[in-house]
Amino acid sequence: MHGGGMRIGEAAHRAGVTVKAVRYYESLGLITPARLANGYRDYGEGDVRLLREIKTLSLLGIPVERTRPFLDCLTAGSAHADDCPASLAGYREVIDELTARIDGLTARRAALAAQLREAAYRNSAARPPDDAGETMHDYSQLPPGLPVPEDDGAADHLPGLKLPHIELGDTTGGTVVLDALGTGRTVLYIYPLAGRPDTDLPEGWNAIPGARGCTPETCGFRDHHQELTDAGAARVFGLSSQDGDYQREFADRLGLPFPILSDPDRRLADALDLPTFRAGSLTLFKRLTLIVRDGEIEHAFYPIFPPDQHARQVLTWLRENPLPAG
Missing domain, CATH: 3.40.30.10 (Glutaredoxin)
Incomplete structure (x- = not known):
C-alpha cells in the first residue's frame, strides 16, 4: 500500500481499532505500510481500508489470522473483500466450524437439561414429557425484591355478588x-x-x-x-x-x-x-x-x-x- 502521510495513531483512529491491534496485524503480514526515509511507517487510505475490513470480519467471528483471502481480494482491486472465490471459501470454512461447535454445545445442553429435568421431577408424582423444554426453574421459592401490588379498588365491588352459572x-x-x-x-x-x-x-x-x-x-x-x-x-x-x-x-x-x-x-x-x-x-x-x-x-x-x-x-x-x- 502506498503511504498517505498518516502515522500509526491516526490510521488506527480512522479504522476504529487500537494501535496495538495495528501492530499485531503488521506482525502477521496483513498490513504492510510504506516506510519513510527516516524509517517511520507511513499509512495510506488503502491501509485504513484493510484495517476496517479486518475489524468487520472479526466482528463476524472470522479469526484475524484467516482474513488474508479477503484482504488479498481488496488489494487486487476488487470493490468488495468477498468478491473473490477464496473469500467465499473462507466464509464456508468458518460456517462449517461454527455449525460443528453449535452441534456439540446443543448436545451438551440437552444432556444437562435431561439431568436437570430428572432431578426436578425425581420426587414428583408427575413426570415431564420426553420433549419437555430444556430450561428448568424452581418456582417454589420467591425471589427477593419483588414489587408489592397496590390496592387499585378493583375488587371492592365483589362482596355480596352471586357467583355466575359457569x-x-x-x-x-x-x-x-x-x-x-x-x-x-x-x-x-x-x-x-x-x-x-x-x-x-x-x-x-x-x-x-x-x-x-x-x-x-x-x-x-x-x-x-x-x-x-x-x-x-x-x-x-x-x-x-x-x-x-x-x-x-x-x-x-x-x-x-x-x-x-x-x-x-x-x-x-x-x-x-x-x-x-x-x-x-x-x-x-x-x-x-x-x-x-x-x-x-x-x-x-x-x-x-x-x-x-x-x-x-x-x-x-x-x-x-x-x-x-x-
Missing part, C-alpha cells in the same frame, strides 16, 4: 358449576399463571407487581388444607386461565388435595368484572381470593402479598369469622 373443568377430570358449589364456605383462590420447572415464564414476570408466586401460594393452601377445613372451609379450589393439561401436571406435581379449575377464556373475569393484566401476549387474572358462602361472595382478599403467606391469612380470617352455630 361450568369449569377441574384437575380430577370432573366439572365444577360455580353457582352450585353447595352450602357452607368455599375458598376460591384465583392466580395468574403457575410456572413449571421445564417452562419459562413470560418475559419480565418478576417485575409485574403481584405476578410471581403462584406455586408458593398453592403450596401454602396445600400445606394448610386440613386446617382450612377445620376452620370452616367446606371446599378449596384454585383457579387460573391455564388449560386443563397444564393444570393437571401442576396439581399432580405438587400433590394437591383439592382441585384446580381451568378458565382459559376468563369467563369468570367477564362475569364478575375481575381484575386482569397483560403479560406479553397473555391476558391473565390478577391474584385474588374469594370466600364464597352459600353461592354469594362473602369476602374478597385483594391485593395479595406475599403470596406464600396468603393461606395463613385466609386461615386467620376463617378462624376470626366463624360460621354461626347450627
